[in-house]
Amino acid sequence: MENTTQPMPAESTIAANAMAPAANAGLMRHMPQINMVVAGVASGLAASAITATGQNLMRKLSKHPAFMFGIGLVTGYFVHKHRKAILATVNNAGERGKEFVLHQRERIEDLLAESRREAE
Numbered sequence: 001m002e003n004t005t006q007p008m009p010a011e012s013t014i015a016a017n018a019m020a021p022a023a024n025a026g027l028m029r030h031m032p033q034i035n036m037v038v039a040g041v042a043s044g045l046a047a048s049a050i051t052a053t054g055q056n057l058m059r060k061l062s063k064h065p066a067f068m069f070g071i072g073l074v075t076g077y078f079v080h081k082h083r084k085a086i087l088a089t090v091n092n093a094g095e096r097g098k099e100f101v102l103h104q105r106e107r108i109e110d111l112l113a114e115s116r117r118e119a120e
Contacts, residue, residue: 061067
């Protein structure tokens with residue numbers, strides 16, 4: 001059999017490619033939103049499956065005293081090993097909290113002084 005298809009001229013190919021985005025513009029505009037929704041649903045399903053599996057596993061493991069003793073030993077080891085960093089972080093958080101309260105107090109005093117000036 002002979003090949004009866006004619007090759008498309010270059011101009012018609014360019015015109016067809018130029019029209020394709022215009023024809024699909026409405027669909028392409030929503031593609032990122034659709035991908036985000038699909039990704040969100042997939043993440044939710046994976047998270048619920050992992051959570052359910054983890055809950056069952058932890059429910060079974062938490063009934064074994066040897067496992068709980070081991071968890072306590074490991075936790076104690078890491079707390080002792082990183083105790084200086086933990087204390088530094090706690091002290092830093094306390095200092096930041098004090099600075100935040102002082103800054104908010106200054107802002108409130110400034111707002112009160114401004115409202116008093118406006119009232120006069």
